[in-house]
Amino acid sequence: MLVLTRSRLPIRCALAVSALIATCSSSAFADDSLYRQFGGKAGIEHVIDDFYDRMLDDPRTKTFFDGASIPRIEKLLNQQFCVLMGGPCVYTGRSMRRAHEGLGIDGKAFAAGIEDLKLAMAKNHIPADAQKKLLSKLMPMAHDIEDRP
Numbered sequence: 786m787l788v789l790t791r792s793r794l795p796i797r798c799a800l801a802v803s804a805l806i807a808t809c810s811s812s813a814f815a816d817d818s819l820y821r822q823f824g825g826k827a828g829i830e831h832v833i834d835d836f837y838d839r840m841l842d843d844p845r846t847k848t849f850f851d852g853a854s855i856p857r858i859e860k861l862l863n864q865q866f867c868v869l870m871g872g873p874c875v876y877t878g879r880s881m882r883r884a885h886e887g888l889g890i891d892g893k894a895f896a897a898g899i900e901d902l903k904l905a906m907a908k909n910h911i912p913a914d915a916q917k918k919l920l921s922k923l924m925p926m927a928h929d930i931e932d933r934p
């Protein structure tokens with residue numbers, strides 16, 4: 786009996802070690818560098834606060850938000866940016882097409898929003914390469930956000 790238990794021990798150890806390696810390596814190799822460059826959740830929140838202050842003050846974008854719940858949108862945008870940057874978050878909002886359909890956002894309004902985001906990132910000292918990386922993830926979304934005839 787003792788012999789059996791002993792002989793199983795290395796197998797159990799091997800299984801435990803491989804489970805540990807799998808757990809460690811999945812987090813060690815997850816690319817959260819962009820998330821860290823933005824300063825994690827707090828850094829993203831600062832950028833989004835400033836981004837929304839600007840969009841709500843900008844005559845080219847503010848009317849689109851009439852009647853919308855800004856705290857709700859900001860919460861969802863924080864989740865979405867966090868996920869896009871490889872952070873430890875889950876996005877619980879709608880698809881970009883569903884969220885923006887019928888709002889009448891055109892190319893000019895989208896470009897104005899991106900301009901406001903760029904100003905918000907610059908104000909919060911986000912490194913230039915990190916700004917570019919986020920923008921390269923957002924720009925293709927224009928296709929779903931803009932209302933096209």
Ligand code: HEM
Nearest residue numbers: 846849850853858861862865878879884894895898923926
């Ligand atoms: C890449 C750029 C953008 C991203 C990533 C983005 C992302 C989001 C997200 C995550 C939501 C919440 C989703 C949900 O309600 O489930 C949202 C809602 C909304 N967005 Fe955007 N957005 C972008 C550009 C814009 C622009 C340029 C405008 C207006 C000029 C705009 C206007 C709105 C409005 C009005 C809502 C609320 C819709 C509602 O409550 O029914 N968005 N957006």
